[in-house]
Amino acid sequence: METEPPGLVRIRRVARLLDDSVRLPLTRFRIGLDPLLGVLPVAGDAVAALLSLYIVAEAARLGISGRTLARMLLNVGLDFAVGSVPVIGSLFDALWTANERNAALAAADLAQSDQTPF
Template identity: 50%
Template sequence: MDDSVNSTQADDRRHLGDADAIVDSADEDVKATMERLRTVSYYLDEAFEIPGTNYRVGLDPFLGLVPGVGDATGAALSAYILVEAALIGVPRETLARMFGNVLLDATVGSLPLVGDVFDAAWKANARNVRLLESRYETPEAREADRRFLLGAVLVVTLLLVALGVATTLAALWVLGRLGLL
């Protein structure tokens, strides 16, 4: 009888070990995701130091210089951070704040030249990664409804890209009507 009890306890420990391995695996996945998002944010917002200053800019303002597709590409890359945040279970309120940062960046950033300066100063991606880092550790982050959030973020991503393209086309049309192009 003692052997069967010891065997059962050993089985319980193995199962607990499996659960710990699953949790460790999930934590490793989140760590890998966070590292990817930090990398994307770095390249979009802080990859280059302006000579003679300590100020850094990334590719986002330079992408905005490409008419039509540059701002849409920047918005899509910013939305990628939102999608990944939804997948790891960030609370809705944090996703809403992150979305607001991206929406403001995409809207103002799509204005010719002024928007590119705004992109260099606002750094929506770096803001969003900081929000993500500060909020992910909260317990309610693990309880978020991921399916709802993923669907909402995908819809918003499409809207952001459409908004960026529409704003750029409208600005180009106005500049064309004024004879500046």
């Protein structure tokens, strides 16, 4: 059994914290810090975007391809832009889960690069 690189483990942890760490009472729906921070006008979304950029930076350190990094940055940018809209932005943040998407992109890119012959 092969273990994940420590960088990917960190990416998954941060993504879970930002997108999926809190279960809403009386539901099975989960949200993370990203939509909660989005309640604070401008500053909350900026902090969430900086935390999201940590995931991209960690992916770059792992050697993720430039194309995948660009897709990850697009996800963060979209999350920040739409998330900045009052009320609708927090709902979008809760549903879009850009960080979970980016963690999946990073994992897929690493898995693909492990299968390519040298």
